[in-house]
Amino acid sequence: MGGAPATLVQLALVVLFIAPGVTYQLLRERRRGSTPGEQDIAQRVLRALIASVVLDALYVLVIGPQLIGLFDIGQGWDGLRQHPRSAAALILGLVFAVPAGVAWGFSELERRRLRGSYRSTPTAWDHAFRDCPPSFVRVRLKDGSWIGGWYGAKSYATSFPHPPELFLERSYRMRSDGGFSSEVARSMGIYVKCADIDFFEILANSDSGGTR
Numbered sequence: 001m002g003g004a005p006a007t008l009v010q011l012a013l014v015v016l017f018i019a020p021g022v023t024y025q026l027l028r029e030r031r032r033g034s035t036p037g038e039q040d041i042a043q044r045v046l047r048a049l050i051a052s053v054v055l056d057a058l059y060v061l062v063i064g065p066q067l068i069g070l071f072d073i074g075q076g077w078d079g080l081r082q083h084p085r086s087a088a089a090l091i092l093g094l095v096f097a098v099p100a101g102v103a104w105g106f107s108e109l110e111r112r113r114l115r116g117s118y119r120s121t122p123t124a125w126d127h128a129f130r131d132c133p134p135s136f137v138r139v140r141l142k143d144g145s146w147i148g149g150w151y152g153a154k155s156y157a158t159s160f161p162h163p164p165e166l167f168l169e170r171s172y173r174m175r176s177d178g179g180f181s182s183e184v185a186r187s188m189g190i191y192v193k194c195a196d197i198d199f200f201e202i203l204a205n206s207d208s209g210g211t212r
Contacts, residue, residue, distance in 0.1 A: 016095065021052030024099035031107040055102070059094055125164045125194070128202065129157035136203040137168060138178055141196050146174035149190050151202070164194035 001104040025048040059067065067090075129151075138148040149168030151157075156167045172191040194200075 007047075016091070017056055018049070018052050019095045020055040020099045021048040022049065023096055024048070024051040024055065024103045027100050028107060029101035031104065051099070055094075055099060123160050123164075125157070126159050129159075132157075132202060136172075137166070137182065137200060138180070138203065139175065139192055139200040140167075140178065140198045142195075142198050144198075145190060146176075146178050147190065148172040148174045148180050154189070166192040166194060166200075168192070 025044060132151065133174055134150070134152040136148065137151045138146060140146055148175060149155075149172055150170035151166075152169050154169040158165045168190055169189045171184040171187040
């Protein structure tokens with residue numbers, strides 16, 4: 001265990017070395033959306049470490065002397081005790097503000113380069129239900145039968161990386177042509193396993209309670 005941090009100073013250095021990349025990676029995922037490769041924890045850690053190395057190298061190139069002078073690393077970190085507010089502001093900037101700005105900038109460049117397609121959600125399923133208003137939904141199963149219901153505030157659609165599944169809070173009887181008939185009385189909702197779906201359709205977002 002000779003490589004583990006032995007003092008509070010060493011631990012702080014490890015955190016400061018890793019944290020910028022972690023901030024960058026989290027905000028990139030938040031703004032761009034998760035990708036299949038980033039579900040592997042090893043891939044996520046590797047990307048965060050690479051981002052930290054790049055950002056820390058840039059920090060040293062641009063403000064290396066100022067960092068050493070402020071923290072006075074060679075003299076027991078006296079600079080940190082003498083200028084705690086300046087040090088705290090610098091840490092917030094280097095660990096959070098700069099990585100967040102870089103993540104936002106790369107996301108905007110990618111969004112503009114790929115502006116012909118929607119990229120912030122990983123699957124069409126997530127895209128369909130991301131901002132879906134209350135609506136009627138009808139589903140045709142692979143055996144040719146129809147399922148329909150109301151997707152409202154108490155309904156739920158899973159999101160990536162979980163398998164697509166759908167809970168509709170109100171269930172409707174369906175005609176053979178896929179049209180809506182009457183609402184199922186006393187129904188507490190209906191669950192749809194999307195592996196069984198041939199296709200589904202989201203209809204007009206008005207709860208008229210009638211047939212469709």
